[in-house]
Amino acid sequence: MTHLTLASASASRAALLTGAGLVFDKIPADLDEDALKDDALARALSPKAVALELARAKAIHVSLRHPGLVLGGDQVLQLEQDLISKSPDRAAARRLLQRMSGKTHYLHAAQALAENGAIVWSNVETADMTVRTLSDVAIDAYLDAAGDKILSSVGAYQLEGLGVNLFDSIRGDYFTVLGLPLLPLLAQLRHMKVIQ
Template identity: 50%
Template sequence: MSGERFILASKSAARRAMLEGAGVPFSIQVADVDEDAVKAGHDPADAAGLAVELARVKALAVSRHDPEAWVLGADQTLAFAGGLVSKAPTLDAARARLAAMRGQVHQLHSGAALARNGQVVWSGVDTATMRMRGFSDGFLDAYLAAEGEGLLASVGSYRLEGMGSQLFGAVEGDYFTVLGLPLWPVLAELRRAGVLAT
């Protein structure tokens, strides 16, 4: 579509699927960054800011090695009960987390950053408010059995594009933001950068 090269600095299958679905040509180069170090130096109360900072760090890590390409970094954080939630390490931990969030509200913050020549040229974040329904223990067990360890790749231990949609009573915000990328602003920046046709 253009002479510009575009790299997604993420191993997320959902982000890859969103860009492919939108007809965006790209390659993938996973950013090698110490996310724990970034989190340790960030205010845990600022979950939205952390999503952007992680996206910026990832975009820069890849851009420094391939300065001529446009590089998209992205990350997602989950804020619940005044704290920051990380990915569950086990299905037992995922079950405990989902049980704690049952009947409650949490926020998903999807951050993105576009870099070129080792510099961030744009970054942004979008937030979705997730209202979990009061599902039964029986449903929770069936859900975990059906979805399996794939849930451990998601910060919320659910995939809205799968059976995880049944965990919710309502979602306020953009569907793509829930999946892990503020797609509309990203597409606008890719048009501005000349990666996509206007």
């Protein structure tokens, strides 16, 4: 059986794989993601392409050092023409939520499989996320209740928790929102006979 490694420090990606019954090692890719993102943007790549570039870079980086199949994943949040990063503090999260209020943003979740330093498969999925109109009082109440863990998520929310209260509508796959489009990945792993 082909050995699978997750090239990510993401707890949610690991939980999704574990929940689907996959056995894998977890070896985060030690890359300067900000530099990679800046380079991709300097080359005028689309937000989807930026996510894919980051996922591929992580998979390749770890697969050059570890045998077997390596899964890299990344997710970018596009709000209007901007790519949004994680908020460094509560004040930045508050400003972001004010900006997202009443608008639709897009989560582009990419994944790539690499073996021996070469990409063997990749894909990217998008979820359209429409935030309800939020008052400053509602934003502050949300931030108080959610706590600092929102700083670990781009967009300052976790859909599987209190963050679901921020939305009017979501178009797209739940797994894409969580950062790992699981259905196409499982289909590919079955195709490659990694799983039954």
